[in-house]
Amino acid sequence: MTAIRVLLGLGGIWLAWYGIDLVLEQDSTSLMSTARWFVGGILIHDAIVAPLCAVVALLARRLFPASWWASIAWGGLCTATLVVVAVPVVQRSGAVPGNPTILDRDYHTGLLIAIAVVWVVVGIDIARRRMRRPPAPHATTERSAQP
The missing domain is CATH 1.20.5 (Single alpha-helices involved in coiled-coils or other helix-helix interfaces)
Structure with missing residues (x-):
């Protein structure tokens, strides 16, 4: 296990050096x-x-209840990731007026559909957790059992 960590560490150091070298060559x-x-x-x-x-x-x-927090957190993470990834195409920064085949879709609608799918899945996950959760036990009064 130690040898693998050493190899991974050396690989990371080499990649960092390579990246820094590329940046400094600019x-x-x-x-x-x-x-x-x-x-x-x-x-x-x-x-x-x-x-x-x-x-x-x-x-x-x-x-929101504590049982929803994990689902909402990953839904938020997925939403943020989709938005960050979609920024270049939504802004159409790579569009070429003479070539309509570049960025030829309605990326705004696609982003909204992808985000909607994420939150539908979040809702399904929350509903699934609620169905699997055992019902809360009824409060029993021990005083009534005593004579």
Whole structure:
């Protein structure tokens, strides 16, 4: 097991070195653009995404039963991932006016359908958990059993 960890560690170090080498080979304009994206991504995450996720999680914990939390959490994660992946095509940043076959679909509708499917599955999962949960035992009064 230790040998595998050492090999994985060496592979990770090599990949990091290779990535850093590729970044440093860029011209200064590309290097600055990469740095802006890197720093901007961290700032956007720390200033907007993380606090927003924390607020949504706190609200969900107050509004929904504990048995729903896991389903809602993975539904939110899937939704966020779909939105991030869809940003380039929804913005149509790669569209070419002379070539209508590039980005030729209604990506807004596709994104909304994908998100709807995620939340339908979340609803099915919550319903399945409620059906499998055993009924709560009735409160018994032990005083009535005593003479």
